[in-house]
Amino acid sequence: MDRAADRVYEALRAGILDGSRRGGSRLTETGLAEELNASRTPVREALRRLAAEGLVDTAPHKGARVTDWTPHDLEELYDLRSELEAHAAERAATRVGEEDLVRLAGLADQLEQQARRAQPDLEAVARINADFHDCIQAAASSRRLAAVLRSVVRVPLVLSTYHRYSPEDLRRSCAHHRELVQAFRAKDGRWARAVMTAHIAAAKDVLMRTREHPAGQPAEHPPTHFVPDSIPEPR
Amino acid sequence: MDRAADRVYEALRAGILDGSRRGGSRLTETGLAEELNASRTPVREALRRLAAEGLVDTAPHKGARVTDWTPHDLEELYDLRSELEAHAAERAATRVGEEDLVRLAGLADQLEQQARRAQPDLEAVARINADFHDCIQAAASSRRLAAVLRSVVRVPLVLSTYHRYSPEDLRRSCAHHRELVQAFRAKDGRWARAVMTAHIAAAKDVLMRTREHPAGQPAEHPPTHFVPDSIPEPR
DNA sequence: CCTTGCCGAGTTGTATGCAACTTAGGCTCG
DNA sequence: CGAGCCTAAGTTGCATACAACTCGGCAAGG
Known part of the structure; x- marks a missing residue:
């Protein structure tokens, strides 16, 4: 640099x-x-x-x-991201090594520990989540896919989805991570794809649901629990 | 410009x-x-x-x-392209207007007429094919998707798949185009996605099969029939 | 009063000089 | 004879001057 x-x-x-x-x-x-x-x-x-x-x-x-993003743009973007991340997960499922699995499992555990706290460390959560998705992308072993995914995932961050997740959203997100690890362990591409698709769809839903509350109005749930589902920094 | x-x-x-x-x-x-x-x-x-x-x-x-592309890179690329074009087809299926359908049907007809000739006009075939795929992308109405797709589709052209298609490959390609129009007409996203996935997979197969014959050795079929399955120029 | 053409301030597009870096080759020294 | 340093040629990165273009506003004419 x-x-x-x-x-x-x-x-x-x-x-x-x-x-x-x-x-x-x-x-x-x-x-x-x-x-x-x-x-x-x-x-x-x-x-x-x-x-x-x-x-x-x-x-x-x-x-x-x-560029400013219309709601329509954002919807397009999430749909596209869904396809790409699902593809990455499917590829990764048949290519992960044992060390990747251990790493992913560890990250999922860390995430869950943070989520269980009353006051999760947002920075840590974001980092762990990013590492998790990065690890999957790396396991997918497609340089091109990684590049495209970076450019697509980067945008949703403009409206960082911090402080948007309700406790229930958060629990679901953690469950998705755990299930992804299991699908990888089973080397089941279809399973991994399905979970990832659900994972991104849930993230999209959170964004769309809370989009009417621009800032300071974090929906109707208490502002204690949250987890971003976006990938802040590649590596 | x-x-x-x-x-x-x-x-x-x-x-x-x-x-x-x-x-x-x-x-x-x-x-x-x-x-x-x-x-x-x-x-x-x-x-x-x-x-x-x-x-x-x-x-x-x-x-x-x-950049020079390894066979591995190309395989990644086609897999990615498959996902993206399939996504575009699925989106397009539920968004096409009547005028798009007419246009697509016309293009498919033109393609078939060219294919029936003993000496198809390659330039025309390439143009028609490109228009067909462009029309689908436009109907998918996602600026972001269009941009990503352009950057992904552009690369396979490095080894333009002209003069690689056997008559059978060509017939299948035409059948795919026709079937896509039908799927669009039925507004069946899953159908369109499936056909497009098959379409790209077939294109990938042609490339991989004939990759060992770098040039001047157009496989074992006579060099009379061919159709590129790539998209030369965005608009 | 509205339209139309022109002007000028401001910004982008291009050319070019200079500094920093990479690399290949020869030269010195062990 | 081989390894490593050092120099020099060539290339990229940066800064800056100048040209071309856009667009707001103003003035003259209808």
Whole structure:
């Protein structure tokens, strides 16, 4: 990460994902260059990369804007993500090694321990969850799939699903993780696919259900339990 | 397309896809700039775009190379493409309008007419096939899916499957197109998905079967009938 | 008052000079 | 004779100047 272009890219992506750069807001090359202490060249490169990943929209001679996602876009995205993660799970089921299984089981246990607490450590939960999904992707052993999945999964994070999960949602999520490990252990691709499909569908449902409550209104359940079902950082 | 960066991008992509730029060959910025009458800046941008799409590999300070695809990569790719096109077909089934159906039926007819000839017009066949798949993607009405699909489908073209299809392969391909139209007409997503999955699997099989014959050796069937199953140009 | 054309400020697109890095080859030293 | 350092050529990464384009607003004419 010694290149300025990478620095700018990371800074922009982080800003977009954590919400400090709102959807629709304009991104001028000169402005960003000044703000991030770089020249326009690396800024341009970063913007182009983000555009390729769908995080910003660009038009010739008209500049770049942070893409803002309509509910319709989000629904498309979750459907697509569902297909891709299901595919990854199916491939992984017949390719996991013993060490992967041990690792996945360990992660599922950790997740469950966090979930049982009254005040789960959100950061830890997010990290564990991300590691779990990353491990599956790695086991699927398809570089191309991994790349596509990264670009698709990254977007839902714009509206990080933290503090959206009810205790019941959380329990179901943990159960899914456990069941996935079992399906992998049985090397049953169809089983793994089905569970993963359900897992993503549940995540979509949580998002869609709580979407009307933009912030500070975490639905009608107490704000004690939650788990993000998104994958914050690849590796 | 008034930008130099677009010109360079198109030229490079065309060169890679038609095989005149071999996998593994190096692409230096200065060399390309001279060759294509542009400065290094638009060349850089084009290379970055191609890298994002997976057509070239880059490493910091080490330059870009045309990615060369191992048989393993290709298998991954076709599996992924199968999922995505199947998803597109399923979505399309419940969203097609009457005008789409008419158009698709017309394209399927045209394809069949070409196929019945002793000497099908390859260009026409490729165009019709591309239009057919594009129409389905459009009917699926998911911008994100369309983008991902483009980047995934583009690669198999590196080894364009022209002159690989036996007459039997060709007949099957036509039958698939016809059946897809019927499934759409019935608005049966599962049916459409199944046919599309079969369609791509058949295409993969043709590629894998004839991969040992690099060129000039079009397998054991006479080189009279063929149809590409790939999508040359998005719109 | 509305339309139309023009102008200018601001932004993106391109060219190019310079610095930093990689790598291959020869040279020195063990 | 071989290993390792060092240099130099070549390439990429960055900065910046300049050209081309977009779009708001204003003024003149209908």
